[in-house]
Amino acid sequence: MSTTIPAVRRLAQVIPAVEASDGAGVRLRRSLGSRPGLYFDPFLLLDEFGTDRPEDYIAGFPPHPHRGFETVTYMLDGRMQHRDHLGNVGELGPGGVQWMSAGRGVIHSEMPRQQQGRMRGFQLWINLPAAEKMKPAHYRDIPPEQIPTRALPGGGDVKVIAGTVAIGGERAEGPINGAGARLSTDPLYLDLRLPAGARHRQALPVHHNACVYLYEGSVAIGSEAAAGLLPPRTAGLLEPAGEAVELTAGTDGARLLLLAGRMLREPVVQYGPFVMNTREQIEQAIRDYQSGRLTAAV
Numbered sequence: 001m002s003t004t005i006p007a008v009r010r011l012a013q014v015i016p017a018v019e020a021s022d023g024a025g026v027r028l029r030r031s032l033g034s035r036p037g038l039y040f041d042p043f044l045l046l047d048e049f050g051t052d053r054p055e056d057y058i059a060g061f062p063p064h065p066h067r068g069f070e071t072v073t074y075m076l077d078g079r080m081q082h083r084d085h086l087g088n089v090g091e092l093g094p095g096g097v098q099w100m101s102a103g104r105g106v107i108h109s110e111m112p113r114q115q116q117g118r119m120r121g122f123q124l125w126i127n128l129p130a131a132e133k134m135k136p137a138h139y140r141d142i143p144p145e146q147i148p149t150r151a152l153p154g155g156g157d158v159k160v161i162a163g164t165v166a167i168g169g170e171r172a173e174g175p176i177n178g179a180g181a182r183l184s185t186d187p188l189y190l191d192l193r194l195p196a197g198a199r200h201r202q203a204l205p206v207h208h209n210a211c212v213y214l215y216e217g218s219v220a221i222g223s224e225a226a227a228g229l230l231p232p233r234t235a236g237l238l239e240p241a242g243e244a245v246e247l248t249a250g251t252d253g254a255r256l257l258l259l260a261g262r263m264l265r266e267p268v269v270q271y272g273p274f275v276m277n278t279r280e281q282i283e284q285a286i287r288d289y290q291s292g293r294l295t296a297a298v
């Protein structure tokens, strides 16, 4: 038995970002995770926050819990401070990333470190496999200088936040998922900037789910003239298998995130910041949180 793997993946589904408010009133745009049942395995949620108005972000995200998944915060502009129950304090500035594995539980806050100016970035939630949902919490602050940037042959550049890419025969390895620290979902997280009309073909792990989030400009996805046009502030889910994606920037250029991850193929039961496999595990998480045992060592 054999199945044919397409060389170039087409756009399969479009998820517009909807305006939402989270934390103590931070305004954001949510694409992945914006409605119940929309689970793009292993990605649970993608938020873009981007505003010049302090009233849209100043209240921040006061202490709140997570269990059962990872959160990845990537800043384009502005400064945030992270504090957690373990006493970790981290500063997140332009171009920096925080990669947090909540595991069995974390209680943390994410608060702006500025009174004015632009705040812009993304938060992605990546599911953890059942076997890892109750691991101890762990987090890493990754300064911008640890994130490789490479020029693309057709113009523009790519920042490699997670995973490995090969450009012009040279490999660039992101700080996450490099040698010795492989994650079960084997994520690829790229930030691409393409000038007007530039084309880029990006290789993808053949069976990973993959999607594109366009945050500036316009882009066509696919190999032919019939390539699907992705509207701005929209997540484009790609076909479930294929060796590559082809991107062609429109007349204003394009800035976009390209995400890929290994599917977990496990049941997902979510209740706000708790993402587990069964209802009973969710009820346990709520009991643990209410009794102060969410983050307790086993």
Ligand code: CO
Residues within 6 Å of the ligand: 061, 064, 066, 071, 108, 110
């Ligand atoms: Co959080």
